[in-house]
Structure formats: C-alpha cells, structure tokens
Amino acid sequence: xxxxxxxxxxxxxxxxxxxxxxxxxxxxxxxxxxxxxxxxxxxxxxxxxxxxxxxxxxxxxxxxxxxxxxxxxxxxxxxxxxxxxxxxxxxxxxxxxxxxxxxxxxxxxxxxxxxxxxxxxxxxxxxxxxxxxxxxxxxxxxxxxxxxxxxxxxxxxx
Amino acid sequence: xxxxxxxxxxxxxxxxxxxxxxxxxxxxxxxxxxxxxxxxxxxxxxxxxxxxxxxxxxxxxxxxxxxxxxxxxxxxxxxxxxxxxxxxxxxxxxxxxxxxxxxxxxxxxxxxxxxxxxxxxxxxxxxxxxxxxxxxxxxxxxxxxxxxxxxxxxxxxxxxxxxxxxxxxxxxxxxxxxxxxxxxxxxxxxxxxxxxxxxxxxxxxxxxxxxxxxxxxxxxxxxxxxxxxxxxxxxxxxxxxxxxxxxx
Numbered sequence: 001x002x003x004x005x006x007x008x009x010x011x012x013x014x015x016x017x018x019x020x021x022x023x024x025x026x027x028x029x030x031x032x033x034x035x036x037x038x039x040x041x042x043x044x045x046x047x048x049x050x051x052x053x054x055x056x057x058x059x060x061x062x063x064x065x066x067x068x069x070x071x072x073x074x075x076x077x078x079x080x081x082x083x084x085x086x087x088x089x090x091x092x093x094x095x096x097x098x099x100x101x102x103x104x105x106x107x108x109x110x111x112x113x114x115x116x117x118x119x120x121x122x123x124x125x126x127x128x129x130x131x132x133x134x135x136x137x138x139x140x141x142x143x144x145x146x147x148x149x150x151x152x153x154x155x156x157x158x
Numbered sequence: 159x160x161x162x163x164x165x166x167x168x169x170x171x172x173x174x175x176x177x178x179x180x181x182x183x184x185x186x187x188x189x190x191x192x193x194x195x196x197x198x199x200x201x202x203x204x205x206x207x208x209x210x211x212x213x214x215x216x217x218x219x220x221x222x223x224x225x226x227x228x229x230x231x232x233x234x235x236x237x238x239x240x241x242x243x244x245x246x247x248x249x250x251x252x253x254x255x256x257x258x259x260x261x262x263x264x265x266x267x268x269x270x271x272x273x274x275x276x277x278x279x280x281x282x283x284x285x286x287x288x289x290x291x292x293x294x295x296x297x298x299x300x301x302x303x304x305x306x307x308x309x310x311x312x313x314x315x316x317x318x319x320x321x322x323x324x325x326x327x328x329x330x331x332x333x334x335x336x337x338x339x340x341x342x343x344x345x346x347x348x349x350x351x352x353x354x355x356x357x358x359x360x361x362x363x364x365x366x367x368x369x370x371x372x373x374x375x376x377x378x379x380x381x382x383x384x385x386x387x388x389x390x391x392x393x394x395x396x397x398x399x400x401x402x403x404x405x406x
Contacts, residue, residue, distance in 0.1 A: 102372040104402060127372075129381040130391045 023065025094126020168229035
C-alpha cells in the first residue's frame with residue numbers, strides 16, 4: 001500500500017501541516033478515525049512513524065494545532081462508510097475512473113485510498129468491469145473527493 | 159518441361175511489361191519457334207488484357223514478372239527456345255529489364271557464389287536458388303500451371319477464387335502429403351511450448367496498459383478473457399500487482 005496516498009496520511013497532513021503543531025483534539029480525532037476505518041495499530045504505527053520522519057521533521061511550529069478543524073471535517077465525512085450504498089458508490093466511482101482513462105499512477109493512488117476505507121474491492125470491480133454492471137455516479141461523497149480529483153472526475157473549479 | 163503456350167504467355171508478359179511495350183515481331187518469332195498457333199497467341203493476349211490491371215497485376219506485379227522470367231529462362235535452358243539468334247537476343251533484353259532493381263537473394267543472405275561444395279560452385283548456386291525458390295508458396299498459389307493467375311481481383315481489390323483454384327488445390331494436396339508429418343511435429347512442438355493461461359492473460363494485460371492508460375474497451379477485453387480463461391478476479395489483481403511492482 002502506498003501510505004502517502006491513504007486517508008490516514010491525509011488526516012495527518014491536515015492535523016500537522018496547518019501550523020506545524022498537533023493539538024490534543026487532533027490526536028483524539030485521529031484515534032476516532034482509526035476506529036472508523038478499522039485501521040489496525042501496527043499499520044497506523046507504520047504510517048505515523050514514516051510521516052514523522054518525512055514530514056514532521058521538516059515542520060516549523062507556528063501555532064497551537066489549528067489543523068483540528070479540517071481534520072474534524074474529514075472525520076465527519078467518514079460516516080459515509082456506514083451508508084448501505086457505499087459499496088455501490090465505490091463501484092460506480094471505479095467505472096467512472098475507467099471511463100475517464102485510468103493511468104497506473106491514478107490506479108495506485110485510488111486503490112490505496114479506497115483500500116484503507118474498506119472499499120477497495122468494489123472500486124476495483126468497477127474499474128475492471130467485474131460482476132454486475134456498475135451504476136452511474138450521481139455525486140461524489142466528500143471522503144472520496146480526493147480520489148475523484150485524482151482520477152480527473154472533478155477539478156478545483158467544481 | 160513447360161508447355162509451349164506457357165512459354166509464349168510468359169514471354170508476352172515480359173514484353174508487355176518492358177519499357178517498349180509489346181514487341182509483336184519478337185513475339186511472332188517466339189510463337190513460331192515454339193510451334194504455337196494464333197489461337198494460343200490470342201488466348202494469352204486475352205488473359206493478359208484481362209488481368210494486367212494497368213501493369214499492377216492485382217498488386218502482384220513482381221511475382222508475375224518473376225515467374226514469367228523463370229519460365230523464359232527455363233525454356234532457354236532446356237532448348238525449347240534457341241539460346242542464340244534474334245529470339246535469344248530479344249529475350250535476353252527482356253530478362254535484363256525484368257532483373258533491373260531486383261535484390262540478389264544470395265548477397266542478401268551472405269551466400270558467396272564461389273563457396274566450395276561437393277558439386278561445385280555452380281551446382282551449389284543452383285541448389286541454393288532452388289531451395290530459396292521452394293519457399294515461394296504464395297507465388298505457387300497465385301500462378302497456375304499454365305502460368306495464369308489463379309486469382310482474379312474484384313472491383314474492390316479483394317481477391318476472388320477462379321476456376322483453376324480447385325485444380326491447384328488438388329495438386330497441392332498431393333504435395334502436402336509429404337509435409338504432413340513435419341506439420342504435425344510442428345503442431346506438437348507448439349503445443350509443448352503453449353503459454354499458460356495466466357501468462358497469456360498477463361501478457362494481454364500488460365499490452366492493454368502499454369500506453370499508460372486503461373480504457374473501457376481494454377477493460378472489457380480483459381474481463382472477457384478472464385471468463386474465457388477461467389481466471390478469477392483475485393488472480394487478476396495479483397497479476398496486476400506483480401506487474402506494477404516490476405515496473406516501479
């Protein structure tokens with residue numbers, strides 16, 4: 001798995017990179033996120049240790065951890081995972097990725113992101129036209145926006 | 159031994175395709191030398207008119223000219239046409255023209271005419287040439303025993319079978335009996351080296367992504383192949399992961 005393309009890595013970026021500080025609120029939000037996406041401790045440890053080595057080491061503190069606000073917004077979007085339609089949405093996103101033209105880089109990014117959310121299999125099935133035909137993607141859930149942006153379905157304008 | 163009308167037909171083709179066009183005097187001499195009558199001449203001329211296609215011969219000009227030159231040379235070599243006198247001189251001129259621009263297969267293959275052999279250089283050259291010419295199955299199919307094209311070209315340029323196809327096929331059936339054993343061996347050899355379904359699928363998958371972008375048609379093709387080859391989606395993902403890891 002490409003750790004830097006996972007939601008938890010993205011959460012760490014939100015938590016740390018706003019002002020170079022991690023608030024206690026952010027720590028709790030990260031714990032909550034870990035539970036919501038069923039991330040095991042060892043995987044989280046591997047991601048966090050690499051993040052600290054590669055990113056945190058170069059940060060300069062400029063505040064008191066203002067990153068908790070965008071992080072809270074991200075964690076809030078994870079409620080989508082409880083939606084019964086999440087699997088179908090993932091399939092539709094996979095098919096949309098294919099129709100948009102899927103490069104290897106986009107594939108790897110998308111899989112890493114969707115895998116950590118537990119939606120990797122339906123997404124891959126959608127891409128590779130496996131099983132039932134995936135439906136159309138009506139709208140992109142917030143937690144999947146990074147994937148939709150990566151595969152070219154949406155851009156900064158929309 | 160070639161039939162006289164075959165030789166006449168070949169000479170007429172060479173003459174028609176020469177820079178000067180059909181040399182009626184030379185053809186008349188050849189016709190007389192071969193003992194052909196006006197009917198043979200007319201039939202050959204009619205066939206040429208029908209198939210010449212403005213000199214393109216249905217896209218097979220080179221093959222037709224080569225076969226005609228071979229027949230003329232054979233007639234000269236076996237004495238059906240005199241190798242001296244006006245007929246020989248005229249034919250030599252036509253054959254020189256037909257040879258213009260041709261690639262020497264021996265030079266291309268790196269075969270030296272003077273190489274030592276049991277039968278001598280000349281024999282070896284002839285044998286090598288014969289072996290080389292034996293590969294011309296395509297030409298065998300396109301020109302029948304009478305030297306006529308076995309296929310006609312329809313208005314769309316697509317070849318259509320002519321009546322002589324059946325005859326040539328019958329002949330080739332007999333000839334093929336000797337080669338059937340070797341063909342079976344080749345098939346066995348091919349089956350021995352058959353690519354496994356997973357390897358074939360992986361090859362197809364890497365080909366589909368060779369331009370760096372997967373499109374719906376490629377995904378459909380791969381999905382269909384998974385079904386045909388009984389490859390599970392899990393196996394597909396494993397192959398894909400391995401392929402991407404190798405490339406990274």
